[in-house]
Amino acid sequence: MNGLRQARLVAAREIRERLRSPVYYVSLGLMLVSVLAAILAPSLVGSGGEKKVGVAGETPASLVRTLEGQARATGTEVSVRRYASTDAGEDAVRHGRIDVLVVDGRRLEWQRRADEELKALITGSAQVVAVQERATAAGIRPETLGALLAPVKVGNRVLGPVAGRTSDDETATYLLSIMLFLTVSVYGGMVLTGVVEEKSSRVVEVLLARLPPWSLLAGKIAGIGVLGLVQVAVTGVAALVAVSVSDLADLPAARASVLAWAVVWFVVGYTLIATAYGVLGSLTSRSEDASSVTGPLTVVLIAAYFAGFATIGSPDALWARLVSWFPVTAPFAMPNRIAMGAALWWEPLLALVLTAAATAGLVVLGGRIYSHAILRTGAVVKLVDAWRGSSVAARVRTRPGRGAQAALVAGAVALGAVAGVLSRDVVVGVGAGAIALTIASRFRKAHR
Amino acid sequence: MLEFEGVTKRFGSVTALDTCTFSAGPGRLTGFVGPNGAGKTTAMRSVFGLVELDAGTVRWRGAPIGQRERQRFGYMPEERGLYPRMRVRDQLRYLAELCGHGRRQSLRSVDEWLERLGLADRARDRVDTLSHGNQQRVQLIAALVNDPDLLVLDEPFAGLDPIALESMSGLLREVASAGRTVLFSSHQLDLVEDLCEDVVIIDHGRVVRSGDLAQLRAGVPQRFVELRHRGGPPDLTRLSGIVVAESVPGLVRLQVAGDVDLAELVAEVRRSTDLVSFSYRPPSLPELFREAVTA
Numbered sequence: 001m002n003g004l005r006q007a008r009l010v011a012a013r014e015i016r017e018r019l020r021s022p023v024y025y026v027s028l029g030l031m032l033v034s035v036l037a038a039i040l041a042p043s044l045v046g047s048g049g050e051k052k053v054g055v056a057g058e059t060p061a062s063l064v065r066t067l068e069g070q071a072r073a074t075g076t077e078v079s080v081r082r083y084a085s086t087d088a089g090e091d092a093v094r095h096g097r098i099d100v101l102v103v104d105g106r107r108l109e110w111q112r113r114a115d116e117e118l119k120a121l122i123t124g125s126a127q128v129v130a131v132q133e134r135a136t137a138a139g140i141r142p143e144t145l146g147a148l149l150a151p152v153k154v155g156n157r158v159l160g161p162v163a164g165r166t167s168d169d170e171t172a173t174y175l176l177s178i179m180l181f182l183t184v185s186v187y188g189g190m191v192l193t194g195v196v197e198e199k200s201s202r203v204v205e206v207l208l209a210r211l212p213p214w215s216l217l218a219g220k221i222a223g224i225g226v227l228g229l230v231q232v233a234v235t236g237v238a239a240l241v242a243v244s245v246s247d248l249a250d251l252p253a254a255r256a257s258v259l260a261w262a263v264v265w266f267v268v269g270y271t272l273i274a275t276a277y278g279v280l281g282s283l284t285s286r287s288e289d290a291s292s293v294t295g296p297l298t299v300v301l302i303a304a305y306f307a308g309f310a311t312i313g314s315p316d317a318l319w320a321r322l323v324s325w326f327p328v329t330a331p332f333a334m335p336n337r338i339a340m341g342a343a344l345w346w347e348p349l350l351a352l353v354l355t356a357a358a359t360a361g362l363v364v365l366g367g368r369i370y371s372h373a374i375l376r377t378g379a380v381v382k383l384v385d386a387w388r389g390s391s392v393a394a395r396v397r398t399r400p401g402r403g404a405q406a407a408l409v410a411g412a413v414a415l416g417a418v419a420g421v422l423s424r425d426v427v428v429g430v431g432a433g434a435i436a437l438t439i440a441s442r443f444r445k446a447h448r
Numbered sequence: 449m450l451e452f453e454g455v456t457k458r459f460g461s462v463t464a465l466d467t468c469t470f471s472a473g474p475g476r477l478t479g480f481v482g483p484n485g486a487g488k489t490t491a492m493r494s495v496f497g498l499v500e501l502d503a504g505t506v507r508w509r510g511a512p513i514g515q516r517e518r519q520r521f522g523y524m525p526e527e528r529g530l531y532p533r534m535r536v537r538d539q540l541r542y543l544a545e546l547c548g549h550g551r552r553q554s555l556r557s558v559d560e561w562l563e564r565l566g567l568a569d570r571a572r573d574r575v576d577t578l579s580h581g582n583q584q585r586v587q588l589i590a591a592l593v594n595d596p597d598l599l600v601l602d603e604p605f606a607g608l609d610p611i612a613l614e615s616m617s618g619l620l621r622e623v624a625s626a627g628r629t630v631l632f633s634s635h636q637l638d639l640v641e642d643l644c645e646d647v648v649i650i651d652h653g654r655v656v657r658s659g660d661l662a663q664l665r666a667g668v669p670q671r672f673v674e675l676r677h678r679g680g681p682p683d684l685t686r687l688s689g690i691v692v693a694e695s696v697p698g699l700v701r702l703q704v705a706g707d708v709d710l711a712e713l714v715a716e717v718r719r720s721t722d723l724v725s726f727s728y729r730p731p732s733l734p735e736l737f738r739e740a741v742t743a
Binding site for chain 2: 002003006009013016017197198201202203204205206207208209210211212375
């Protein structure tokens with residue numbers, strides 16, 4: 001029996017055993033529910049809907065009529081309700097029963113912030129009413145004035161950063177990128193825990209007496225990858241169906257070709273990350289050590305994700321193109337640029353070739369480390385020792401000094417700043433910094 | 449026939465195996481003994497390519513060992529290990545399949561062994577729900593499930609109760625008598641002495657004795673004499689080449705040269721005390737071991 005057939009048996013075992021546990025179904029279900037909710041919820045709630053205007057005090061009836069006319073002309077639905085007292089009207093505003101209260105035809109009262117669109121509409125109507133009153137006083141006939149002041153229809157169009165892509169597309173692409181990142185890191189993490197489990201339960205020696213190390217690692221990555229692939233494919237198909245059922249006419253980020261590319265990028269990104277996780281996992285025999293060993297990789301992974309995330313906002317920029325070609329960031333950036341319609345036809349192919357080459361390199365280098373480290377139990381194996389294969393009775397890993405810890409924290413802050421600047425979003429920046437800091441402090445704790 | 453030839457393995461400045469040469473033949477039980485850290489586990493691992501050797505080769509039937517040969521081997525490592533959350537039957541079937549057995553063949557073998565070792569009713573249970581003794585049995589089946597030509601067991605008797613010990617011994621004898629080669633390590637020297645035709649004694653990475661146990665014992669120049677007597681201790685001062693190993697009231701143990709004149713010894717003893725019984729034998733394995741390892 002050759003190593004390839006053995007790798008297939010390993011993969012089959014991974015699939016069989018993991019399908020036995022409810023964890024897989026729960027994660028698949030959660031992913032499905034969140035994607036469907038994100039797609040269907042806005043169309044169920046309805047966008048904007050009817051604006052409710054309350055009127056109180058000495059607001060002239062002509063204002064209400066004009067407001068309704070203006071609203072019709074701009075395609076906004078407005079309903080008006082009159083309140084006997086200002087107090088009753090204000091109470092309605094405070095409890096969100098109406099969006100705005102017009103007092104005496106001159107003052108607008110809001111619950112929190114003014115709805116600019118509604119504000120413009122009412123202010124415009126008040127101007128029209130005032131002009132009408134003055135015109136009548138000046139002796140201009142109402143019919144003439146009516147013709148003069150007839151509302152003009154003004155259309156709105158959202159251009160977005162790329163031709164043919166709207167802000168809805170951006171939202172959909174954000175969703176796509178989050179989904180890809182989550183699946184890659186969750187399933188990559190499964191490879192990590194699987195490798196560590198084999199080492200900590202010592203079953204690895206029984207296995208490696210029968211099959212070469214590469215069969216064991218390749219089979220594990222492939223088996224878990226198939227499960228991840230099924231999850232991505234099922235979620236993608238569900239998203240397509242949901243989009244076609246709900247009347248979001250055409251959402252490019254949820255088109256079949258975009259989703260097909262997403263599946264391809266899942267495979268490529270997962271293989272890269274899972275190989276890295278598997279190799280690092282072989283350095284440790286205890287699951288407690290796993291997070292500290294993979295800490296740097298996790299930071300890189302999150303940084304790559306944020307770099308990819310930032311390309312959504314400006315997918316045509318030179319830096320965005322470079323990020324989407326670079327092997328580590330490509331799996332998280334290229335699908336976004338494809339979804340935003342910014343990638344030229346050859347760009348995904350180039351990025352694929354580069355990432356595949358990087359993965360192949362990692363397989364060769366990592367395979368050597370894995371096969372040297374996988375049988376060494378006890379303390380964490382040093383990467384250098386694993387590379388050389390010098391099996392000196394496992395040394396205790398040295399703690400990173402204070403300088404290293406400070407560097408980690410500084411790195412996290414810098415990462416947050418970069419993410420914030422690139423995405424032009426403070427929330428994203430702070431989030432990136434916070435996540436990186438959390439990981440950095442976990443790293444520190446693991447070494448105490 | 450499993451052959452080690454000049455096998456050398458260094459870990460940094462420590463030499464774990466130093467030009468080890470010995471063999472284990474088919475149809476025989478070969479006991480592998482040595483103090484802790486002598487290199488037994490490293491030697492056994494090298495059969496399975498789990499150690500990269502610095503020099504020398506391990507051969508099976510005259511040829512270097514590759515992946516194909518290993519699939520006809522069975523191995524029970526010192527650090528026992530199975531997937532804790534996997535069911536017993538699935539796990540053993542998987543391990544058999546990894547050796548190239550088909551699904552049906554694997555299951556038949558697994559079920560036979562489970563039946564034989566009294567685990568048939570636990571086949572569907574997770575390994576981590578089994579008692580320590582039963583996990584040991586599953587581990588043993590894992591080594592046997594591919595019907596191996598060569599069985600290598602690292603400390604198979606460690607932690608076994610007397611009954612399990614008995615059945616393990618019987619099983620090993622049976623496996624060997626079916627023409628297979630069995631090499632196992634143990635610290636229980638009396639057990640190895642009872643069980644094995646051949647022994648290999650290793651110390652500080654060097655093979656200090658190896659071969660047929662009876663011949664090894666006969667080949668050692670020393671003999672052991674045990675005297676039981678009544679009255680005062682015998683006066684042995686007039687004899688040369690005799691070492692008193694132990695002397696308590698009523699009993700004297702002596703170490704003598706192989707060519708000692710027994711008649712003279714007996715006559716000398718009877719002159720000074722009342723001899724009750726007398727025994728003369730070659731060294732036992734524990735004595736052989738002590739002599740070889742401290743030499």
